[in-house]
Amino acid sequence: MSPAEAAAPSLSPALLAVEGVTKRFAGVTALSDVSPEVRPGEILGLLGENGAGKSTLLKILSGVMPPTSGRIVFDGVEFAPHNPQDAKRLGIVTIYQELSLIPTLTVAENIFIGRAPLGPLGLVSWRKMEEASRGIIARVGLDLDPATPVSALSVAEQQLVEIARALSLKSRLIIMDEPTSALTETEVQKLMSIMGRLRKDGVAIMFVTHRLEEASAICDRMTVLRDGRLAGHLDREGGPIKLPKIIEKMVGRAASELYARPTLRDVAGDVRLSVRGLRTVRDPQAPHAIVLEGVDLDLKAGEILGVAGLVGSGRTELARAIFGADRIAAGTITLDGKPIAPETPADAIALGIGLVPEDRKHQAIFAALGILTNFSIAALGRYSNAAGFMTERREREALASYRKTLSIRMASPEQPIEGLSGGNQQKVILARWLARDPKVLIVDEPTRGVDVGAKAEVHQILVQLAARGIAIMMISSELPEVLAVSDRIVTMRRGRITGEMPGIEATEEKLMELMALDQKQEATQ
Amino acid sequence: MTSTTEQSQRGGINVARLLMSFGPLMFLALLIVVFTVLKPSFIDPINIFNIMRQISITGLIALGMTFVILTAGIDLSVGSLLAFCGMVAAVVAKGGTANTLSLATSGTQGYGWFAALLAAVVVGALAGGVQGFAITRLKVPPFVVTLGGLTVFRGLTLTISNGGPISGFDASMRWFGTGLIGPVPVPAIIFAIAAILCHIVLRYTRYGRAVYAVGGNAEAARLSGLRVDRILISVYVIVGFFAGLAAFVLSARLNSSEAVAGIGYELTVISAVVIGGTSLFGGIGSVGGTVVGAALIGVLQNGLQFNNVSSYTQSIVIGLILILAVAFDRWLKSRVRR
Numbered sequence: 001m002s003p004a005e006a007a008a009p010s011l012s013p014a015l016l017a018v019e020g021v022t023k024r025f026a027g028v029t030a031l032s033d034v035s036p037e038v039r040p041g042e043i044l045g046l047l048g049e050n051g052a053g054k055s056t057l058l059k060i061l062s063g064v065m066p067p068t069s070g071r072i073v074f075d076g077v078e079f080a081p082h083n084p085q086d087a088k089r090l091g092i093v094t095i096y097q098e099l100s101l102i103p104t105l106t107v108a109e110n111i112f113i114g115r116a117p118l119g120p121l122g123l124v125s126w127r128k129m130e131e132a133s134r135g136i137i138a139r140v141g142l143d144l145d146p147a148t149p150v151s152a153l154s155v156a157e158q159q160l161v162e163i164a165r166a167l168s169l170k171s172r173l174i175i176m177d178e179p180t181s182a183l184t185e186t187e188v189q190k191l192m193s194i195m196g197r198l199r200k201d202g203v204a205i206m207f208v209t210h211r212l213e214e215a216s217a218i219c220d221r222m223t224v225l226r227d228g229r230l231a232g233h234l235d236r237e238g239g240p241i242k243l244p245k246i247i248e249k250m251v252g253r254a255a256s257e258l259y260a261r262p263t264l265r266d267v268a269g270d271v272r273l274s275v276r277g278l279r280t281v282r283d284p285q286a287p288h289a290i291v292l293e294g295v296d297l298d299l300k301a302g303e304i305l306g307v308a309g310l311v312g313s314g315r316t317e318l319a320r321a322i323f324g325a326d327r328i329a330a331g332t333i334t335l336d337g338k339p340i341a342p343e344t345p346a347d348a349i350a351l352g353i354g355l356v357p358e359d360r361k362h363q364a365i366f367a368a369l370g371i372l373t374n375f376s377i378a379a380l381g382r383y384s385n386a387a388g389f390m391t392e393r394r395e396r397e398a399l400a401s402y403r404k405t406l407s408i409r410m411a412s413p414e415q416p417i418e419g420l421s422g423g424n425q426q427k428v429i430l431a432r433w434l435a436r437d438p439k440v441l442i443v444d445e446p447t448r449g450v451d452v453g454a455k456a457e458v459h460q461i462l463v464q465l466a467a468r469g470i471a472i473m474m475i476s477s478e479l480p481e482v483l484a485v486s487d488r489i490v491t492m493r494r495g496r497i498t499g500e501m502p503g504i505e506a507t508e509e510k511l512m513e514l515m516a517l518d519q520k521q522e523a524t525q
Numbered sequence: 526m527t528s529t530t531e532q533s534q535r536g537g538i539n540v541a542r543l544l545m546s547f548g549p550l551m552f553l554a555l556l557i558v559v560f561t562v563l564k565p566s567f568i569d570p571i572n573i574f575n576i577m578r579q580i581s582i583t584g585l586i587a588l589g590m591t592f593v594i595l596t597a598g599i600d601l602s603v604g605s606l607l608a609f610c611g612m613v614a615a616v617v618a619k620g621g622t623a624n625t626l627s628l629a630t631s632g633t634q635g636y637g638w639f640a641a642l643l644a645a646v647v648v649g650a651l652a653g654g655v656q657g658f659a660i661t662r663l664k665v666p667p668f669v670v671t672l673g674g675l676t677v678f679r680g681l682t683l684t685i686s687n688g689g690p691i692s693g694f695d696a697s698m699r700w701f702g703t704g705l706i707g708p709v710p711v712p713a714i715i716f717a718i719a720a721i722l723c724h725i726v727l728r729y730t731r732y733g734r735a736v737y738a739v740g741g742n743a744e745a746a747r748l749s750g751l752r753v754d755r756i757l758i759s760v761y762v763i764v765g766f767f768a769g770l771a772a773f774v775l776s777a778r779l780n781s782s783e784a785v786a787g788i789g790y791e792l793t794v795i796s797a798v799v800i801g802g803t804s805l806f807g808g809i810g811s812v813g814g815t816v817v818g819a820a821l822i823g824v825l826q827n828g829l830q831f832n833n834v835s836s837y838t839q840s841i842v843i844g845l846i847l848i849l850a851v852a853f854d855r856w857l858k859s860r861v862r863r
Contacts, residue, residue: 054596060832184606192666303590323748325747325748344747344752345747345748345749346750346751348750349749349750350750355748357745357748362744362745363744363745363748364745364748365739365742365745366737366741366742366745366746366808366810367741368741368804368809369738369741373734373737373738376734377734377735377738377749377751378749378750380731380734380735381731384730384731388730388731388732389729389730389731389735390729390730390731390734392729418859432749444862
């Protein structure tokens with residue numbers, strides 16, 4: 001660790017130097033004596049688990065709130081922004097996860113919002129605006145008409161428009177908060193190459209991310225935070241910064257403990273869920289959505305089946321079709337040998353199927369409602385009497401017991417769930433389904449937005465559930481995760497299953513190969 | 526690592542919740558004190574019961590509206606629906622559309638107060654159900670459906686009554702509007718019982734949980750196995766039922782069903798619910814809040830009248846206080862959150 005913490009040779013003076021910044025809220029220290037630096041033409045990775053203090057630091061840098069103590073020096077001058085405009089004026093632009101573009105306006109209008117070029121009469125000159133926009137968006141590798149409304153763009157394109165806007169503001173430091181979380185693999189590649197180009201132009205970039213592989217691939221240096229403190233600086237010494245090193249800094253223990261392969265478990269259960277020739281209909285409302293092109297799948301009791309595939313491979317669509325959330329065009333589903341045809345999620349749930357959806361915020365949690373309500377919502381029948389009254393004591397007891405077994409860290413059952421960390425929210429959602437004692441549990445991206453430490457806990461829970469005889473289908477775009485828990489793995493691409501192998505034999509390379517296939521090849525064994 | 530932040534949030538949220546539920550109540554207490562200082566007779570039981578009678582009509586509808594707004598919906602048709610149900614009740618009570626001062630001189634045979642009450646609430650609930658159906662199955666936003674309902678029900682009312690009132694009910698029906706049990710007006714008792722029932726339903730039943738869940742996140746509710754469409758239809762049935770009940774009580778009180786009854790009530794009702802802390806985005810709110818909100822408006826109207834403020838000025842003051850009350854609530858919350 002010591003070489004990494006040593007000061008890097010100063011090629012050029014830091015553009016942004018944070019000196020001992022501390023932030024306290026009502027007695028709680030969110031950030032303590034943190035001092036990262038960014039130089040022009042450099043990509044600094046800012047890493048840390050949820051709650052490590054990354055967002056607090058970002059908010060201070062972008063002028064959303066002031067630090068309690070410490071100072072920030074930008075371009076040699078002390079910098080104390082009172083609001084985001086102050087920061088912007090100096091050339092610091094923050095691009096948040098939740099994009100700030102206005103969907104009904106065009107790309108050009110969004111880029112020039114609030115500063116539209118004017119013509120001779122003091123009216124907006126649309127011609128000038130479009131011409132200028134064209135040049136700006138070309139810089140980020142976008143090839144589209146500036147008159148396109150933003151709502152017609154993909155998330156990745158919208159992100160690039162945000163970057164383009166930052167550039168047009170003559171930004172010298174671009175702070176990106178989790179820019180890749182909603183992007184597909186190819187889109188990530190494109191974003192990275194644009195980041196590389198900006199680096200060459202001398203722009204400083206602060207890259208906040210959860211995805212360690214990406215951080216490792218592109219960052220020149222990293223600052224890792226843990227529990228609001230500086231856990232260490234890492235430097236690229238000839239090669240990319242190695243993942244185990246980053247993880248160790250983030251969690252404070254060795255990485256090998258986290259993605260430990262479970263011992264080979266003996267799965268001798270019967271086939272629980274069987275899917276044959278499953279096809280879905282193309283929704284005219286969403287012409288670009290993936291449709292299933294005939295999926296065959298068997299899921300055994302007590303087994304964890306990993307479904308690997310990139311975003312857009314049809315993994316989520318498969319889950320939703322089985323769960324009755326999307327319409328099925330053809331094919332059969334049998335559960336314990338009996339054909340089933342769930343038309344709504346309520347039907348599927350009544351049959352004993354549960355789904356932990358991929359987008360927790362929009363599809364799973366009731367953000368403002370208490371943990372108790374969030375927990376019991378799928379099992380209201382179990383925690384109420386014949387007259388329809390909730391039997392709240394039993395409900396609370398059940399939650400208390402899951403709180404213990406899943407080690408959910410929460411203040412009280414009434415606490416709104418949005419106050420919990422991602423990992424604890426996910427555990428509440430898992431408890432929601434456990435309360436129904438499901439036969440089949442489908443989990444879609446179970447550890448998205450979950451801290452590295454809590455990921456291992458979620459994996460442990462899945463393994464325990466399988467041991468109780470629940471058939472688990474786990475969809476994930478993180479291959480290490482698929483490898484860590486799956487007894488068997490299938491890969492998907494373009495709405496089809498392209499391969500299958502036992503978890504014990506699988507490696508990332510083998511899976512990637514299968515994920516790239518168009519058709520299932522029988523010769524994979 | 527997250528325990529410290531969670532604890533701080535817990536402390537914050539508890540104080541915030543306290544203020545959230547007591548903010549409007551504090552405002553109400555303040556108003557009562559001010560009006561009492563201005564004119565001590567304001568606090569006389571007679572006047573207090575008078576206020577309770579006044580708020581019971583819009584209060585009843587506000588109870589139903591609480592369900593609707595909790596699902597992130599809105600019902601603009603309640604004022605017109607009230608007039609329509611009142612007219613239906615009158616026709617049933619009198620067995621015709623004659624406008625006479627007493628049943629005895631109308632020359633027709635009425636069906637009694639119970640049939641009138643039943644007709645009012647059934648028609649109200651059905652009308653709500655139809656609107657709920659349009660919202661869920663035809664996917665027309667609640668604002669639009671009930672805006673249409675607002676004119677449709679008014680038109681139906683005018684059609685039945687030919688534009689005029691239908692007056693003159695028998696004493697047993699009038700009792701529901703003007704009677705007293707001990708010193709307490711009957712409408713106030715009806716409102717109180719209904720409020721308690723609604724509170725129990727929302728707070729202690731499976732159905733209540735489902736209403737909050739649908740309003741909190743409709744997609745998550747669907748993926749948790751709730752039949753979201755049915756729940757949405759049901760809340761419009763409930764608000765329709767209460768519009769019918771309120772219509773019956775109002776007709777009984779005035780001894781007349783007016784074709785122009787209830788104009789603008791939707792605004793008073795929605796104001797009461799919102800002042801009571803129910804979020805227009807759904808998922809947050811309570812019956813207790815709505816009762817306080819309704820009382821706040823009632824006290825304000827009565828107190829201003831008591832101090833001889835002209836009705837023109839009254840509406841200015843009430844409008845401003847509504848905005849202030851909500852701003853005060855927001856301000857309290859934002860202070861606590863920080």
